[in-house]
Amino acid sequence: MATITANNCEMYYEVDDYTEPWLKNKDTIWLQHGVGRSSRFWYHWVPALARNYRVVRRDMRGHGLSADPGANYTWTVDDLLNDMKGFLDALGLDRVHYLGESIGGILGVAFAAKWPERLKSLTVCSSPTAIRPSARSALTGNERELGRELERLGGGGWVKILIEQKVISGKNPAHIEWVVSEWSKTPAHVLRGINRMLATADITPLLPQVKVPTLVLAPSRSPLTPLSDQLTIRNSIPNARMAVIEGPGHEIYVDEPEECISAFLKFLKTVV
DSSP: OEEEEETTEEEEEEEEOOSOTTOSSOOEEEEEOOTTOOGGGGTTTHHHHTTTSEEEEEOOTTSTTSOOOOTTOOOOHHHHHHHHHHHHHHHTOSOEEEEEETHHHHHHHHHHHHOGGGEEEEEEESOOSBOOHHHHHHHHSSSOOHHHHHHHHHHHHHHHHHHHTTSSOOOSHHHHHHHHHHHTTSOHHHHHHHHHHHTTOBOGGGGGGOOSOEEEEEESSOSSSOHHHHHHHHHHSTTOEEEEEOOSSSOHHHHSHHHHHHHHHHHHTTOO
């Protein structure tokens, strides 16, 4: 276990590195999870990446083993971005290949627009530009109010709805049990606060400002971000590339990891 404190938040992270031990200039990949999840959700990507790259996985504040900011904390994009910059500074990482899933990708776009010198590349996976009305319906199963549902159900109950709506993947009973258990560890007030923040977030104006090499891992059937939304990201970021991943829902990094990893590694080989 490893923790560092940055931006007044204690953050948990893991490093997996099976590169040649004598290599001094090895590249680092930062894998960032989405809402309600943790660094543990990237476990199946590590073997394919860590042989040739140092792989860093961080728990976002309030998630996994990182510190809970408390029920009265006001979630802001700027604070989460400062968490990210502070994390890189604390680890002494000048530049990384950043891959963010869902909100991790939203934050990646904002980070790349603000501090492009810290990223060798940016990959966004299943990341919407904003939470549209159709997405809000998918997040609750109908038109119920999300905050009230979170208060009633907690993280574990809410994720069962998200699995039914194909927002979160549940491949088999054992996998579903694990996912529900992991989501139950995220406090309901964290989920309420971060969803309240996302309700007004829109990265569309930031997209043309992204100047680092970018790959869009686009789900073909996500209830949170239609393919047209993914095309907006690809077309708005200069020279961005896109790989459309056929999958049953939002979590293509879980359902189609081999295809996602193949596209990601192929992209990294083009980054100087």
